[in-house]
Amino acid sequence: MQAVTSPSPEANAAHHSSTAALYRKVTWKLMPLLFVCYVLAYIDRANIGFAHLQFRQDVGLSEAAFGFGVGLFYLGYMLLEVPSNLWLQRIGIRRTLLRIMTCWGVVSVATAFVRTPIEFYAARVLLGVAEAGFFPGVILYFTYWFPASRRARVTSIFMSAICVSGIISGPMSGVILNTLTGAWHLNGWQWMFILEGLPSVGAGAVAYFCLTDRPEQAEWLSDDEKRMLLDTLRREAESKEGRAPKSIWIALREPKFYFLTFAYFSVPWASIVVHIWAPSVIKHSGVTDFWHIGALSAIPYVVGAASMYLMGRSSDRRLERRWHFMVSSTLAAGGVVLLPAFAHDVGVLMVLLSIATAGYLGMLSLFWTLPPAYLKPAVAASGIGLISSLGQFGGILAPTVIGLASSRFGSSAMGLYAVAVVSILGGLAVVAGVPRRAISER
Template sequence: MTSAPPSPAAKELAALEAGTIRKISRRIAPFIIVLYFLSFLNRVNVGFAALTMNHDLGLTQAMFGIGAGIFFVGYIVFGMPSNLALQRVGARRWIALLMVVWGVLSAATAFVTGPYSFYALRFALGLAEAGFFPGIILYLSYWFPARHRAFVTAMFMTAAPLSNMIGSPISGALLGIDGLAHLHGWQWLFIVEGAPTVLLGIVSWFFLTDKPEDANWLSAPQRNWLTEEMKRERAAKGIQKASSVWAAVKDPRVLLLACVYAGTSTGLYAIGIWAPMIIHHFGFGYFELGLVNAIPNLVAVVGMVLWARNSDRTNERRLHVAIACLAAGVGMLLAGHASSAVILIVGLSVANFGINAAKPPLWSMPTQFLTGSAAAAGIALINAMGSLIGGTIGPMVIGKLRDMSGDFSLGLYFVSATLLVSAVISYSFGLRRSVVRPRPNMP
């Protein structure tokens, strides 16, 4: 039997939905991509700065690893309070404030004088950036129904590999202006890459809209449809059952997602912070190094968008995360065995694809079983707990292993192991009980 053709009313509703999603995507996605581009650039540009900064400041690889990782101590401490503050005061005000503060702190890193001032600035930068990423994930859940969320999350998260792809040649070029105005190249790197964040923070205050019901740039039918659609979605989750902070804290699914995220974060910051130094060992100059370092990130940008689109098309999350983590683990193993620059770049490209492709379907999962304050707290908890291992412990372990062994192979094997563990956890996640579909209210 053939199914009946859709009614005119159904066609009209589908057209309204498509037009609304297209309009909010064009308004929100490009802007938050630029914001995250600057956020990620300001946290990982220290990897390029280290090529000359470590010598100037007398930092060992282990000291640098501590400084790179201590960023996430502040990041973890302030993650949940910051996300709850965003929910209370609105994304427009809170994100604008965070950006201005972290832009100033990032630029101020140019004037550190030794390991302790380096540690202090990195810790403060982590505090300032703590609320941005989980805040945007929460913000997207206000604007996009769950069936559209993985793709728009992927578009947002392309900013991380894009910041490495575009920022790497820029960072390499900035290192080459050593001596201008009596400043080192690494100092100019922090100043030049921190200043745009302050400016865009001010723009955010005027550009962002907190909730769909406040969106005067949508037509009345679009605004009404989106507002009602998001209300229905929240109701389908069972607001009374999963809307408090405590609901997120005690939910074991949050812990499992945090463990998966820990592996992807370890890989993300291994590449973001250490890849310039790993590639530098093959004899590239600063600018050429930046161009070479852009290649794995180009692969990641294309791959993660296609992967997320397929995840939305099939409405499947768990296996998309598991397969991507498996690919990333294999890529890291290949990079650790690399005996030439070509093999290294292939390994890093596979790893970078897997690490970034896993994140959009992963971040589509918590807002499908948490809502309200629980969603704000749960996203922040996953981000904080995952960052504890991935962002804090990971860089410190890699730096220590580098000092012990004389190369980065052991560090890359360590990262590979964390990604393979994430693949196993993700594969096992929800086999007995689905966690990515809203539970209907029972009578």
């Protein structure tokens, strides 16, 4: 019988080099456009935090009513996430992004013309409906191209778009609020929604013409490169046989599915503080100029981008997700819980907001390596969409709790303490509720 010889070190090195080059090629082909789309998505989602500085009097909103309206975005988002992901599986990413981005750009522009609380609530629900499916759709799309062992770094790069959106939208929104108030008889917050919503419509058309739905359709890949990608994904799917749930109905009977869902429920709590309440927190510290508020609000995103990339890189190198998620949730809780104690010290506030942002972004990027590694490809579309959809209850509840606390106690402190507690519980849900053996990665 002929002995089987192991590949030489030189052959292994050549293989790893060619594999790394292939995934760099795929990343550079897909990521720039997806990245820009996510930047636009988060600008249109989070600019309500800057509008809050100016438009409450125009629309007639209390703090509690504003918090309720912010949460309604997640209601619309939650309702259509699973259908959108299932539809993406059938029609592909190109047509999905064309639909989503065109709709949310139009709704964002229309928000400029709300005049009453009811119209504001309707606009927030419609914005959530329009954007539903974008994020879980892209996460599903990554599973068509990247194995689990490379997904944390790719996901963290994609999610650093959140940081870029914060770096861009803060100063930009501040300038618009400062300089365009009164132009053509519109207020600054109205111009902000119009100017920040229109680019999304054009980006949807670009996505339709420039993206590729599946590796086998990629004319920019050679046959050998397509085979390498597909073989890697096939072997990964085979490695889950016998351990991963074979259908969404089986997954729904497993406790770890609900631990994962609760962990994602905890993520929007921290995000609400970072994206929506941060401008108000900075203003209450004594900073009144809109440009200065916008510039300061960009700082935590710079720190968050670097931290998220390093956390994703560490997680990929060690193929460890659970404790990295726990560390991130602890950072988010620590940054948030100390905000009320330093409400009038803008320097310390910026440090705390930076810590909270780093923790929140780490939670978000690391979490979305877990469901694809746990679920089989046939279950991924419905499973990812369902976890994301159920987790959005956190986005509904968190701003309502913070808004009610602000109205009832004259301070958001109690609401921020609740955010910190939920963040820690989310980390514990992953560490205690999802065994390492359930996460299939190589």
